[in-house]
Amino acid sequence: MSSLRFICQRCSQPLKRNQSMEMSQEPEALMLISAQGEPGETQEGGPPSREKADFENLNDSASCRTLPGLPGRRMSWDNSNNFILLGNLGSVRTINSRQKAASDIFDILSGERDVDHPLCEDCTDNLLEQLDVQVTITESEIQNYKCCLETREWISEDERETLQEKLKGLELEEARLVQELEEVEKNQERTAADLKAAQAETEMLDQQEKQYRKDYSKLKWQKLELYDALSSVETQLWYSQIQWDQLEKTNIFNATFEIWHDGALPTINNFRLGCLPTVPVCWNEINAAWGQTALLLLALSNTIGLEFQRYQLIPCGNHSHLKSLTDDCTELPLFSNGKNVFLHNKFDQAMMAFLDCMQQFKEVAEKGGSGLRLPYKIHVKKGLMEDPGSGGGFYPIRTHSNTEEEWTKALKLMLINFKCSLTWVSLRYCQK
Numbered sequence: 527m528s529s530l531r532f533i534c535q536r537c538s539q540p541l542k543r544n545q546s547m548e549m550s551q552e553p554e555a556l557m558l559i560s561a562q563g564e565p566g567e568t569q570e571g572g573p574p575s576r577e578k579a580d581f582e583n584l585n586d587s588a589s590c591r592t593l594p595g596l597p598g599r600r601m602s603w604d605n606s607n608n609f610i611l612l613g614n615l616g617s618v619r620t621i622n623s624r625q626k627a628a629s630d631i632f633d634i635l636s637g638e639r640d641v642d643h644p645l646c647e648d649c650t651d652n653l654l655e656q657l658d659v660q661v662t663i664t665e666s667e668i669q670n671y672k673c674c675l676e677t678r679e680w681i682s683e684d685e686r687e688t689l690q691e692k693l694k695g696l697e698l699e700e701a702r703l704v705q706e707l708e709e710v711e712k713n714q715e716r717t718a719a720d721l722k723a724a725q726a727e728t729e730m731l732d733q734q735e736k737q738y739r740k741d742y743s744k745l746k747w748q749k750l751e752l753y754d755a756l757s758s759v760e761t762q763l764w765y766s767q768i769q770w771d772q773l774e775k776t777n778i779f780n781a782t783f784e785i786w787h788d789g790a791l792p793t794i795n796n797f798r799l800g801c802l803p804t805v806p807v808c809w810n811e812i813n814a815a816w817g818q819t820a821l822l823l824l825a826l827s828n829t830i831g832l833e834f835q836r837y838q839l840i841p842c843g844n845h846s847h848l849k850s851l852t853d854d855c856t857e858l859p860l861f862s863n864g865k866n867v868f869l870h871n872k873f874d875q876a877m878m879a880f881l882d883c884m885q886q887f888k889e890v891a892e893k894g895g896s897g898l899r900l901p902y903k904i905h906v907k908k909g910l911m912e913d914p915g916s917g918g919g920f921y922p923i924r925t926h927s928n929t930e931e932e933w934t935k936a937l938k939l940m941l942i943n944f945k946c947s948l949t950w951v952s953l954r955y956c957q958k
């Protein structure tokens with residue numbers, strides 16, 4: 527049994543031999559379509575007449591038709607077969623020669639056409655359809671060429687010249703268009719370069735924009751922080767203004783020194799100054815009250831620019847004192863420990879010196895039209911406070927040879943004088 531040996535050169539499908547050829551049981555006929563025969567089955571030198579009959583039988587068994595556009599050439603195939611032989615099968619004698627002839631036929635067919643053989647049935651159909659189309663086109667072109675030749679013969683000399691001029695015009699137009707094309711190509715190159723430059727610039731501008739946005743955000747952040755700081759400062763300013771307004775309305779002397787009374791006893795900043803037989807006051811409190819009074823007198827004298835003569839006033843709480851500027855800087859204590867109070871000489875000297883200082887303040891303050899007018903007179907040399915009113919009299923500020931009532935009365939008059947001085951200083955020096 528021979529096996530299939532051919533492959534379709536277009537779709538690479540294996541080709542099967544003709545069924546009718548197998549039925550003929552003639553190995554020679556089979557070998558015609560086999561590229562490689564089987565030597566053991568070859569029968570060389572068979573009767574030529576029978577071979578011819580087999581091939582005629584092969585041709586008869588295939589349905590035949592004439593190739594379109596190829597008159598005289600026959601195409602042969604069978605609907606049940608899978609491969610085709612093209613061309614006219616000539617004389618075949620031996621298996622080898624038949625095999626060679628088949629290969630040559632395929633080579634010739636492949637060489638003449640741009641198609642390799644053998645082909646399967648489907649590829650052959652496709653090829654034939656393509657050839658049909660080519661033939662149709664070629665015939666149409668032939669007709670056109672014939673028409674042109676006939677028309678050329680009929681065309682007049684004038685028309686020919688006209689067509690020549692038209693041709694020249696078209697050639698010039700072509701040259702112009704070629705030149706224009708070159709210019710367009712040059713422009714395209716320039717435009718491409720410009721585009722590249724523009725893209726680079728765009729990239730640079732993008733970078734700049736990013737940087738600007740960063741800077742902008744930073745500045746905006748700073749602005750918000752500054753707004754916050756400004757708002758805080760404005761709030762502080764508003765609060766300070768309120769405080770300022772309140773302080774402006776505040777009288778510093780009245781706020782610092784409160785002169786009032788506790789029953790029959792005068793007080794300064796809640797410290798009682800003086801004592802009565804019925805109302806004993808500890809000396810610490812009296813000393814503290816003297817300290818506040820000394821501080822007040824010093825503040826008043828500083829306010830009006832007064833420097834005391836003869837004495838230096840040194841407020842120091844409940845240990846305040848005066849220093850004599852004439853007698854070798856003798857210290858006069860403006861406080862007492864309560865022992866031998868009404869015999870104590872230096873305490874009396876200190877209070878007398880204090881009256882001297884107060885008198886100096888009074889004399890300076892009384893100068894001028896808007897001068898101070900104190901309700902109670904001061905007699906420095908005698909150390910007396912004078913009440914010029916209806917229940918008038920003189921009250922010594924000393925304790926020696928004095929009573930608690932009179933001493934306390936003198937201190938009370940002195941503090942009332944100070945209260946008037948506070949009001950006067952506040953109106954004159956502490957108002958705008």
Ligand SMILES: [Zn+2]
Nearest residue numbers: 534537646649
């Ligand atoms: Zn094929």
